[in-house]
Amino acid sequence: MKNRFEWWQGWMEKKSKYARTTELQMNEGRFNAAAVGTGLPLIYQQSTFKFENAADGANRFLGMSPSGEKPFARVYTRLGNPTTEYLEKVMFKLECDHIIQNALKADESLPTIGVFAFSSGMAAISTTILGFIKPGDALIVGNVYGSTDSFVRFLENRFGIEVFFVDTTDTQKVKECFDEHHNIVAVLLETPANPTLEISDIQAISELTEANEALLMVDNTFATPFLQQPFRMGADIVVHSMTKYINGHSTSIGGIALGPYEYFSNELFHVYKDLGPTPSPFDSWLNSTSIQDIGLRVKTQSESAHKIAQFLHENPLIDHVYYPFLKNHPQYEMAKKQMRMGGGVISFELKGGYEEGIKLMNFFARVDTPMELAVSLGSVISYIEHPASMTHSVVPEEERVLRGITNGLIRLSVGAEGSDVLIEALDRGLKLAHGK
Numbered sequence: 001m002k003n004r005f006e007w008w009q010g011w012m013e014k015k016s017k018y019a020r021t022t023e024l025q026m027n028e029g030r031f032n033a034a035a036v037g038t039g040l041p042l043i044y045q046q047s048t049f050k051f052e053n054a055a056d057g058a059n060r061f062l063g064m065s066p067s068g069e070k071p072f073a074r075v076y077t078r079l080g081n082p083t084t085e086y087l088e089k090v091m092f093k094l095e096c097d098h099i100i101q102n103a104l105k106a107d108e109s110l111p112t113i114g115v116f117a118f119s120s121g122m123a124a125i126s127t128t129i130l131g132f133i134k135p136g137d138a139l140i141v142g143n144v145y146g147s148t149d150s151f152v153r154f155l156e157n158r159f160g161i162e163v164f165f166v167d168t169t170d171t172q173k174v175k176e177c178f179d180e181h182h183n184i185v186a187v188l189l190e191t192p193a194n195p196t197l198e199i200s201d202i203q204a205i206s207e208l209t210e211a212n213e214a215l216l217m218v219d220n221t222f223a224t225p226f227l228q229q230p231f232r233m234g235a236d237i238v239v240h241s242m243t244k245y246i247n248g249h250s251t252s253i254g255g256i257a258l259g260p261y262e263y264f265s266n267e268l269f270h271v272y273k274d275l276g277p278t279p280s281p282f283d284s285w286l287n288s289t290s291i292q293d294i295g296l297r298v299k300t301q302s303e304s305a306h307k308i309a310q311f312l313h314e315n316p317l318i319d320h321v322y323y324p325f326l327k328n329h330p331q332y333e334m335a336k337k338q339m340r341m342g343g344g345v346i347s348f349e350l351k352g353g354y355e356e357g358i359k360l361m362n363f364f365a366r367v368d369t370p371m372e373l374a375v376s377l378g379s380v381i382s383y384i385e386h387p388a389s390m391t392h393s394v395v396p397e398e399e400r401v402l403r404g405i406t407n408g409l410i411r412l413s414v415g416a417e418g419s420d421v422l423i424e425a426l427d428r429g430l431k432l433a434h435g436k
Helices: 008-019 026-035 053-060 082-105 119-132 146-159 171-180 202-210 261-275 281-314 333-338 353-362 396-402 417-433
Strands: 114-117 140-141 164-165 183-191 215-219 237-241 255-260 318-322 345-350 383-385 409-413
Touching: 008 082, 008 261, 026 082, 026 281, 082 114, 082 255, 082 281, 114 119, 114 261, 119 146, 119 183, 119 215, 119 237, 119 255, 119 261, 140 146, 140 171, 146 164, 146 183, 171 183, 171 202, 183 202, 202 215, 255 261, 281 318, 281 345, 281 417, 345 353, 353 383, 353 409, 353 417
Parallel strands: 140 164, 140 183, 183 215, 215 237
Antiparallel strands: 114 255, 237 255, 318 345, 345 409, 383 409
16 A cells, blocks of 8 residues: 555655645735736647757756746646646746745745646546556546546456545545555545535545555645645546636636656656647637736635525525525535635426426527526626536436436536626516426
8 A cells, every 4th residue: 555656755754844724715906916927928829849959958858947937837838838838837826826826935846736737628638537547446436527436447447457436525525545455556436516506515525545555636626726726625637628617718728637747757748748638839828918907707606605595595586596505505614614616507307307406507508698508607798508418418227316417407507797687587487388
């Protein structure tokens, strides 16, 4: 069970010294300042870069770059790109500002966290896992996005990786899985989970993973670094689909992963360069532009979502509402502890179930409503979708229902149209769906 990763002990020491903290959020003003940054990068829309001379080329292929430049960022865009480097640095500041400050105070000379941008969120998840997984290993997987679910099943069916699907909201079940299986190398979870909005205790699970020399990999897409910063609570790897809140305007697909520098710069980099999941420079530029106001967007979306969730909770045509900051949410106290606000995603079930849900979604498919029938989330445009037939249709039905993704569940991603406008439209749509 021990000595799985050569870099583990060094990472544990740095994690304890620089990453874990009792202050779970970055100051809002400091966060917004870090998001704005110092301007925008140029678009280095090129596949390859000119070397000054033969020695410069040889050094760059060894990862030796001038001070201030990320290694391999100016060799060949599959390995890295200056525009992408800018985006990676901004995401690094947003998730890891406290690590930077703590390391500077300690006069730390070696980096603590590495970061890579990817062409999609799934590229970030799959590549990061492929960097450490080996035959005979096992994963604990929580209630995750449909394509994440199908990817780990692919690893299980094709390469013999054991996958244990566990309700990670129940820390005891995670512990029992570790007690029964000694080949678990990582726990992969989303919190809040997609689309049930369940909350897992990052800090408690991190204590279990550390005791078993396993990685805790947190998909932070729903919360964003504005609402939740998992490294502060003990996460080892943090991933995002930048397509969602990072971009916020549905103009680009992208992903990001951050984690132990020694792992990222060695094992993961070799997988990254050979698989080629790098984003285009233009996509990196689009995300660098969009991320500047992420704190302002997510705060507005969270405020609207909370009001809409309350409206749905009190509406007689709704059977149940799932939203982390509603007091009837089963992990309400945990959500309040881990997150700054409740986020912009709501899931709910209509009375009557599936047929009424179809009518409601078809209502919002019309061009005269302030919402779109679409499967993404995190945009300034509000999106509504049906997880069972769309985003989570690849999850086997029996397991899907056990996880709470019923045929009547609807997911709503709240945009920036304003709560009054959206509540009025939802009221009309719900009445229409129920023949009122």
